[in-house]
Amino acid sequence: MIKVKVENLKFTIDKKEILKDISFEVPRGSFVGIIGPNGCGKSTLLKNIYRLYKPSSGSITLDNKDLAKMKDKDCAKEIAVLAQESNSQFDFTVEQIVKMGRYPYKSIFEDYSKSDLQMVKDMLEKVGLNNYSNRNFSNLSGGEKQRTLIARALVQNTDFLILDEPTNHLDIGYQIQLMDLIKSLNITTLSAIHDMNIASMYCDYLIIMKNGQIKDFGKVEDVITSEMLKEIFGVNAYVGINPINNKLQVSFMHSHEHINGVGHDHIHEDGFTGKHTHYHYNNKCSY
Numbered sequence: 480m481i482k483v484k485v486e487n488l489k490f491t492i493d494k495k496e497i498l499k500d501i502s503f504e505v506p507r508g509s510f511v512g513i514i515g516p517n518g519c520g521k522s523t524l525l526k527n528i529y530r531l532y533k534p535s536s537g538s539i540t541l542d543n544k545d546l547a548k549m550k551d552k553d554c555a556k557e558i559a560v561l562a563q564e565s566n567s568q569f570d571f572t573v574e575q576i577v578k579m580g581r582y583p584y585k586s587i588f589e590d591y592s593k594s595d596l597q598m599v600k601d602m603l604e605k606v607g608l609n610n611y612s613n614r615n616f617s618n619l620s621g622g623e624k625q626r627t628l629i630a631r632a633l634v635q636n637t638d639f640l641i642l643d644e645p646t647n648h649l650d651i652g653y654q655i656q657l658m659d660l661i662k663s664l665n666i667t668t669l670s671a672i673h674d675m676n677i678a679s680m681y682c683d684y685l686i687i688m689k690n691g692q693i694k695d696f697g698k699v700e701d702v703i704t705s706e707m708l709k710e711i712f713g714v715n716a717y718v719g720i721n722p723i724n725n726k727l728q729v730s731f732m733h734s735h736e737h738i739n740g741v742g743h744d745h746i747h748e749d750g751f752t753g754k755h756t757h758y759h760y761n762n763k764c765s766y
C-alpha cells in the first residue's frame with residue numbers, strides 16, 4: 480500500500496529549477512530517508528509535500544487524495560512536520576508550543592481538553608522535557624528547542640510524519656532516543672537525514688538526491704556504498720557491517736586515504752602530496 484506518491488514534481492523559484500522531475504513512492508508504514516549534499520533540494524522537496532511551497536508542475540497524493548486539494552486543517556490531521564529551526568515561536572512557553580500540535584482537532588473557541596493536556600505532558604516526558612513546561616522557548620538550548628518541536632509534531636497524532644534533519648542539535652544520546660521513539664510509533668515517515676549511520680540504523684528505504692534530482696531509491700543496504708558516497712558527496716568511506724545489529728556502518732576517511740595505489744610522497748587524484756601513512760586492508764594498500 481502506498482501512503483505518498485510524488486509524480487513528475489518540478490519546482491522553480493526565481494527562474495531556478497530546484498526540483499527536476501521528481502517521482503517516488505513512500506510505502507505505508509515505512510521510514511524513508513532522503514540523503515544528499517547541502518543545497519541539493521531535500522528541504523524544498525519536503526516543503527512541496529507539506530505544502531509550504533506549491534509545485535510548479537506534477538502531483539503529490541496522500542492515500543490517493545490530491546494534496547493540493549486538501550483543506551489546511553484536514554492536512555494538519557494527516558501530516559505532522561518537524562521543519563528546520565524556525566524562530567516563529569519566540570514568545571511562547573514550551574507547553575504552549577507543544578499544545579499547538581493539538582490545534583487541528585479544536586473547533587474555533589474550543590479550549591484544550593484534559594486529555595490534550597495529558598498528551599502534552601506525556602510527550603514532554605518522552606522527549607526528556609518534563610520539567611520544562613513553563614520555560615520560555617527562546618531561552619532553550621538548540622537541542623531542547625528541537626525536542627520541544629518534536630513533541631509538538633508527535634502530539635499532532637498523524638499517520639504521516641515529515642522530518643527535516645530531526646537529529647539536528649541533538650547529542651548522540653538524544654539522537655538515538657528520538658529515533659527510537661519515532662520508529663516505535665510505526666507511522667509512515669519521510670525524513671531528510673545527514674548522518675549515514677543514523678540513516679542506516681532507522682531507514683527502510685533511502686532516496687539519494689543530487690542537484691534537484693533523484694539519483695537512486697532503494698533499501699539502505701543497496702544504496703549506501705562507498706561508490707555512492709564518493710559520487711554524491713566526493714568523500715572516501717569504508718562501508719562495513721556492524722556484526723551486532725547487521726546494519727551498515729560507514730566510516731569516513733581523509734581524502735588521501737583510499738584503496739588503490741602504493742608509495743609515499745606521490746600525487747593523489749585529489750592533489751594531496753603530504754606525508755601520510757599507508758593502511759593495509761585485505762592485502763590491498765590504502766593511504
Ligand SMILES: Nc1ncnc2c1ncn2[C@@H]1O[C@H](COP(=O)(O)OP(=O)(O)OP(=O)(O)O)[C@@H](O)[C@H]1O
Pocket residue numbers: 492493497515516517518519520521522523524
Ligand atoms: N525560497 C528560496 N528562494 C531561492 N532559492 C531557494 C529558496 N529555497 C531554497 N532555495 C535554493 O534551493 C536549493 C535547495 O535548497 P534546499 O534547502 O532544499 O537544500 P537542502 O538539500 O535541504 O540543503 P541542506 O542540506 O543544506 O539543508 C539551494 O540552492 C537553495 O539556495
